[in-house]
Amino acid sequence: MAEFGEVLPLPESLDPRAGLLLVAPWSSAPGALLPPLAARYSSLVAVVDERYRSQLRDSVGARLAVVSGPELLADCRSRGALAPRTAYLVFPELYETTLHAGIEILRAGAAYRFSALPLLLCMKYRPQALRAVALGSALGWRSLGCCETGPAPVGAGAKDGEGAARDRRLQSLLKRQLYLEQLELLDALWADAAQREPLCRRTRSMSARRDLLKLICLEGCINLHRRRGHPHGFSLQALRQRKGELASLAGEPAC
Amino acid sequence: MLRLAARIKLDALATADTLRRDVAARELRETLSGLGITGPRRWRTAWQYHRNRRCTPVLNRQLMRASPETIMRHVRDRVVVEPGQHWRDALLHPGPLLVVTPHYGPFTLGLLRLCADLAGHREVHAFYDPPEKNPGTANVGAIMARCCDNFRPVFNDRRGVVRALKVLRAGGVMTIMPDVYQVNGQCLAVPFLSHLSYAMTGTAFLALKSSALLLHVYVQPVAGGVCIRADKPYAMPVSGNDEDDIYRQTCRTFESLERQLLRDPSYWDYLPQLKARLGMPLASLSGDAQLRQMIDTLSCHLDIDIANPEGGNSTDEAP
Numbered sequence: 001m002a003e004f005g006e007v008l009p010l011p012e013s014l015d016p017r018a019g020l021l022l023v024a025p026w027s028s029a030p031g032a033l034l035p036p037l038a039a040r041y042s043s044l045v046a047v048v049d050e051r052y053r054s055q056l057r058d059s060v061g062a063r064l065a066v067v068s069g070p071e072l073l074a075d076c077r078s079r080g081a082l083a084p085r086t087a088y089l090v091f092p093e094l095y096e097t098t099l100h101a102g103i104e105i106l107r108a109g110a111a112y113r114f115s116a117l118p119l120l121l122c123m124k125y126r127p128q129a130l131r132a133v134a135l136g137s138a139l140g141w142r143s144l145g146c147c148e149t150g151p152a153p154v155g156a157g158a159k160d161g162e163g164a165a166r167d168r169r170l171q172s173l174l175k176r177q178l179y180l181e182q183l184e185l186l187d188a189l190w191a192d193a194a195q196r197e198p199l200c201r202r203t204r205s206m207s208a209r210r211d212l213l214k215l216i217c218l219e220g221c222i223n224l225h226r227r228r229g230h231p232h233g234f235s236l237q238a239l240r241q242r243k244g245e246l247a248s249l250a251g252e253p254a255c
Numbered sequence: 256m257l258r259l260a261a262r263i264k265l266d267a268l269a270t271a272d273t274l275r276r277d278v279a280a281r282e283l284r285e286t287l288s289g290l291g292i293t294g295p296r297r298w299r300t301a302w303q304y305h306r307n308r309r310c311t312p313v314l315n316r317q318l319m320r321a322s323p324e325t326i327m328r329h330v331r332d333r334v335v336v337e338p339g340q341h342w343r344d345a346l347l348h349p350g351p352l353l354v355v356t357p358h359y360g361p362f363t364l365g366l367l368r369l370c371a372d373l374a375g376h377r378e379v380h381a382f383y384d385p386p387e388k389n390p391g392t393a394n395v396g397a398i399m400a401r402c403c404d405n406f407r408p409v410f411n412d413r414r415g416v417v418r419a420l421k422v423l424r425a426g427g428v429m430t431i432m433p434d435v436y437q438v439n440g441q442c443l444a445v446p447f448l449s450h451l452s453y454a455m456t457g458t459a460f461l462a463l464k465s466s467a468l469l470l471h472v473y474v475q476p477v478a479g480g481v482c483i484r485a486d487k488p489y490a491m492p493v494s495g496n497d498e499d500d501i502y503r504q505t506c507r508t509f510e511s512l513e514r515q516l517l518r519d520p521s522y523w524d525y526l527p528q529l530k531a532r533l534g535m536p537l538a539s540l541s542g543d544a545q546l547r548q549m550i551d552t553l554s555c556h557l558d559i560d561i562a563n564p565e566g567g568n569s570t571d572e573a574p
Contacts, residue, residue: 074279209438211557212438212442213534214553214557215553215557215559216438216442216443216444216453216534217444217534217535217553218553218554218557218559218561219443219444220443220444220445220535221444221451221535221540221546221553222550222561223443223444223445223502224446224537224540225546225547225550226499227506228543228546233562234561235560235561236498236561238560238561239559242557242559243440244440247440248440250438250439
């Protein structure tokens with residue numbers, strides 16, 4: 001999975017006039033994904049930080065736009081949809097996630113944390129969506145079937161009752177499709193030390209940051225309790241020790 | 256210092272910024288609503304915020320172009336301090352002085368005034384991010400170095416903290432900006448704008464370890480110039496429990512900032528990012544039972560044992 005020898009053609013069933021969301025692993029050669037997309041879609045948008053722009057541009061030239069996750073969400077909110085005739089490439093492993101925005105998978109005793117951005121986009125904007133999966137030494141595509149799940153965006157008039165239950169089922173289904181398959185990817189990465197260490201470091205750092213935020217809140221609550229005049233009866237020694245450990249882990253460079 | 260044409264252009268740009276319908280504009284409006292600013296005042300405050308943001312690079316360019324003599328004349332003539340007594344008391348203090356200001360208004364002019372008032376007597380050390388970390392600080396450093404012989408930058412890194420402490424312990428004057436934060440081991444959650452908010456402990460740490468006098472100031476444009484509004488200077492109360500003292504002082508610093516923001520939030524650079532630094536609403540922790548339940552829930556999530564085997568009194572020991 002580290003180096004994709006071949007990227008298989010996109011499925012013929014895709015409608016190139018509609019927007020496409022492509023969920024891909026962040027490999028050492030993400031640019032390999034772009035030429036097949038460039039042949040089918042008039043515009044390409046890679047959702048990555050600015051620092052990866054030049055790396056990706058080398059693959060398809062100036063036709064590639066690079067936006068960050070928040071920029072893409074802002075654009076989608078103002079437009080109400082993903083742009084037509086546009087392929088969006090998202091990398092769940094790449095983005096640092098906040099306390100509530102990630103999905104965690106346990107593998108080989110370690111917690112890996114991935115961005116829920118593709119899930120959010122699928123749920124809210126129902127694009128044609130494909131997930132990149134390893135097929136032997138090549139990279140193939142698996143449909144996420146977002147379009148078949150119904151026309152109404154999740155949350156639009158479905159706060160309770162049957163609509164809400166349908167949305168919950170849909171969300172659960174999409175989560176399974178998107179993220180249980182991530183296990184395959186992790187298995188592949190596990191065999192590749194060069195890929196594994198940066199991924200371990202990034203997810204470890206993100207998990208530590210999440211716990212550190214919780215710990216700071218806990219400390220804040222205890223201080224507040226004491227400030228209100230209660231002898232708090234808490235031992236803060238363990239808390240401070242954990243804070244130091246988490247701060248050290250969260251401060252690791254996120255590569 | 257702005258010509259009429261430049262002012263008209265800035266006003267038009269600020270109006271366009273205020274009328275934008277993107278996420279950033281919406282978030283700013285939501286933040287202002289959260290501060291209780293609604294209706295026409297919300298639009299006026301948002302406009303003022305955008306105008307201030309547009310003004311900052313223009314002001315920096317002018318300060319970079321103008322001669323040091325012109326700049327210092329402008330500072331002496333147009334930068335006033337209110338109340339002057341607080342400012343004078345602090346500047347006449349013979350021991351260490353920590354001048355605390357957020358990224359609020361044209362703070363560079365405030366720093367120039369501080370250097371001008373202490374010129375020939377004392378050096379003014381400013382603690383801020385190095386340009387590699389925050390490119391915007393390169394301009395401020397260049398302007399200050401050009402205009403003031405007694406300006407000394409101290410960059411915010413591990414060596415910088417040691418140097419800052421050394422300066423203060425030797426009785427020096429240091430400026431510090433406590434309104435930036437990073438989620439790390441020096442981050443605390445303190446009450447701020449009806450929430451638990453992330454805050455750094457650096458200011459309190461330096462004050463505690465140097466026994467510096469603290470002066471909170473806010474630099475704000477007024478008709479015909481700029482006003483430095485100074486709180487009454489004070490010495491940090493010390494109980495012997497360092498952790499507790501640092502927490503209480505950090506709370507106090509943010510109480511001062513909160514008072515200023517409730518008076519006028521539009522000059523605060525980090526206003527749009529306010530939402531990100533606010534954690535739990537204090538309303539959800541208003542009762543003792545709620546607070547206790549939250550402590551139990553969080554310690555359970557983190558799988559951390561904070562029960563005091565002694566029970567009752569604090570085991571919060573000074574390091």
